[in-house]
Amino acid sequence: MGGSKGGGDTKVKPTAAQIAQEEVAWKGWQDYKNILRPAEDNFMKKVDDLNSEQQYENIAGTTNLGVSETVW
Template sequence: MGGSSDPEIKDTEAQKALADVAKEQWRIYNESFIPAENQWIANVYSQNDADRYNAVAGTGNLAVQSAFKQMPAQLATGAASRGMGVDSGAFAGGLNTSYTDMASAISAAVNSGQIAQQNKFMTGLGNVAAVGMGAQTQATQSTGNLANMQNQYAINSAQNSAANNMGQQNLAGTAIGMGAGYYMNPNAQNGG
């Protein structure tokens, strides 16, 4: 049935050329892309460092304090325009409320910023896994976007607190005015 045959199959010249091309592409990939991928992966993991969360917390805290900075002066001006002194209980109550609102806003801004930072890290991890599987990645939020979000939240919180406190001062001023009017009107006191 046949003569001797060599059991080893030899590559053709075209297969050898393709193997050389693949070998060169693999070399380029290892020299160029692997270091970039490793740097990117290190950057993704650094998103979960305590320093990142502390920076986000500091930005949120500063944004809220800056937004609330003018609150005592605004309350004093509002109280004075309604005839209330800064030593009145209504003013002290409004000031206390504004500081409570500021503490709540700081807590909310810090928490939301840190949650956004955690989401950024988790999205990055998902992207690392996706690249490893050859799948599509997702965009991650930049640190600048986090700071803008915290600043806008701080401004809104300060404005809402100021509006609420001014409304309470208006109510207190109206009550004081009505009480004074009742006291000064002898007809109202005598039932007629």
């Protein structure tokens, strides 16, 4: 009985739903890299620019001015 155990291609091919899901994920990743990431970088640069003592004092003064005007 020289039976065969099968063999052949054991790769599982993705379903149409999996392919569609991959395309959606890829589009989301591209949008992040091309749109959101530059916006994040710009925001963080502005935050880093606020870390100077002079900028902090300017913002603190502006904030205090607004508070004193509303209190009095």
